[in-house]
Amino acid sequence: MPTAAQINALLPQTQCRECGFSGCLPYAQAIAGGQAPINLCAPGGAIVIRDLAQLLRQPEIAPAKTQTPALAWIDEAVCIGCTACIRACPVDAIMGASKQMHTVLADECTGCGLCVAPCPVDCIYMRPTAAAPLPQARVLSKDSHAAERFQAAQHAQARYENQTARKQRTEAERKQKAAAYQAKLAAHPRQPENEGNALERNQNEPNKRNEFPKKQNERNELRQNPNEPNKSQHPPKSPSLSPADLIAQAMQRAQKQSNERIVPSNHSDFRQNQIREAQQRATYRRYQRDAQYGTPAEKAAAIEWLRQHKAEQEAREAANQQAA
C-alpha cells in the first residue's frame, strides 16, 4: 500500500480544503487509510485522479467537483487594511500592513480562495486565469526536471511549511514570554495596599514629606553668600498662591499673548482649508465604516464611492506629475 507521503506528493499543495480535509496531507492520510475516495481534490482535477488511480491500482473515477483555476485580486480602492486576508493565506501571497492597502503577489497565489470569505468589505475577487498550474513561481521546487505541475506543488508546499514553522516559532516565543512574566510576578508578588501595611511602612520609613523642607533649607543656606545677612532669619513674604490668583495670572498671560499674536493675511483661507480637509477625512472614514459594517445598500454605495475617490486621487496625482 502506498504511503501518505507518496500520495501527498501527487496533490497540488494548495491547502484549499475543497476536499473536506484541513489540507493536502490530511487528505493524503485519509486516502492511505482507505477512508476517502481519490476524486475529492477539485484543483487537482482529472490529472490527479489519474495519478492516484495508478499509484493505488484503482479504477479512475469522475471528479466529485471541478474548479476553474483563478487568481485572487484585491480591489485596492476598497481595502480597509484589516489584515484578515493575510492571516488566511496559507502561502504568504498577500502583502500589506494594518490600515494600509493590501495586494496579492500574483506569482505566489495558488488560487485556493481562502482569503475571500474573511474579507469584511468583499473586495477580494477570484479571477480566472490561463496561467495554471498555480502558483506561477517555481523557484522553491526541489526537482527542476519535474513536470510544471509538480514544481508548482513543491513551491507551494515549501512556502506553506515555512509559514507553518514561522507561526509555531512565534507561538512558542509568545508562550515563553508569558511564562517568564508569570514567573516574575510569582517572584515579586504585589502586596495589596491596606491600612495595616501602610501604617507599618510609615512607622519604618523616615517621613520624606517632612524631611524635604529641612533639606531644602539646608541647601538654601549653603547657596547663601556668607557676607550677606542670613535671610532665612528674615524670610521674604511668600507670594499669594491661592487658586483664584493663579487662574487670574494665567488668564492675564493668555490675554497678553493673544493681543501680541500676529495674524497672517491668509489665516482665514488656511482655516477654511483645514476645515475642508477634516470634512473630507470624515467622509472617507464614514464610507469605510459603511463598507465594513453597513447594510447591503450602504455597503454597495460606500464601495462605489471609495472606487470613485481612488480614481479621482489617481487622476489628480497623474496631473500633478505631468505638471511637475
Ligand code: SF4
Ligand atoms: S489542493 Fe486538493 S488535496 Fe489539497 S486541500 Fe485542496 S482539495 Fe484538498
Ligand code: SF4
Ligand atoms: S492570495 Fe491566493 S493563495 Fe493566498 S489565500 Fe488568496 S487565493 Fe489563496
Ligand code: SF4
Ligand atoms: S479589507 Fe479585505 S483585502 Fe483589505 S486587508 Fe481586509 S481582508 Fe484583506
